[in-house]
């Protein structure tokens with residue numbers, strides 16, 4: 001609630017953009033909270049923010065935990081922030097119990113997870129993990145023309161005494177705690193979820209080309225009606241991508257018709273496809289089938305299918321999922337396994353170290369919304385499981 005003051009909106013939500021004054025204020029507050037715990041603040045060339053607790057073995061690779069502090073323009077109080085604060089609270093609990101783990105533990109807030117100020121999202125974690133070069137992110141500009149490079153310079157000016165470490169250091173393990181952003185845990189009555197992996201996504205743009213014609217005089221056999229063809233294709237896709245279990249997510253959220261006039265046969269129809277599935281083989285098979293379905297139902301029209309985004313699903317290692325589940329069991333908490341339907345920084349950390357995620361429910365599954373809410377009890381359970389997990393991992 002205190003961090004939600006930084007970027008607070010009138011509707012009780014949060015607008016805290018990456019590398020903004022509001023985000024810097026939130027970082028400053030974290031530094032204040034970390035001071036009595038004896039943590040050291042660091043940053044890196046990608047603007048990621050770390051708070052480090054030394055372990056018994058100073059040179060051992062740290063166990064890292066956190067998420068992000070930036071939000072959507074009409075975001076909530078919990079998305080991202082919860083993961084950072086849960087990690088801070090876990091470290092606070094270790095301090096309170098005078099427990100010094102073998103490995104150092106680092107709390108992290110990754111730069112620009114949301115991608116709302118600078119696109120795409122998850123820049124900080126991608127740069128840290130070497131999944132994308134920082135040099136490609138630096139020139140990216142926000143709506144006002146300010147670049148990531150300028151935002152990073154703002155950050156350095158705001159925190160002159162926070163040292164910069166080299167980008168992409170060895171990590172022993174990464175655990176991210178996050179609100180589910182979906183309704184499953186709440187509906188099933190669990191306070192803690194063990195995330196099995198992150199669902200994959202493929203997006204396409206389909207352009208159906210027909211021929212404009214007079215609605216009264218043109219003959220049916222001569223028509224190339226792009227809108228009729230597009231709707232036939234969409235219905236065929238919906239049928240082919242339908243599963244009884246409701247695991248396949250197929251969405252056509254945009255349809256543009258040209259010339260979009262009541263008495264003209266449509267000459268062109270362009271629509272979007274957003275296809276998601278948690279299993280890689282399935283996502284590949286379903287997505288690979290899209291062009292053939294489009295061509296097969298285009299009738300007299302021609303059709304072009306372009307794939308825009310390909311993000312394959314990933315599965316977190318069983319060792320990490322077992323670790324989180326065992327931690328919950330030691331605390332007497334029931335857990336449920338579930339995949340993440342949304343993307344997270346853990347996607348990139350998964351590429352460089354054993355990674356896992358802990359979910360807690362959020363009210364009605366609502367997120368990326370000012371009404372986003374979660375109960376103190378659920379947040380507490382998730383934080384306890386995180387603390388127990390981090391303590392165990394930091395002894396390995």
Ligand SMILES: [Zn+2]
Nearest residue numbers: 079080113178
């Ligand atoms: Zn998030």
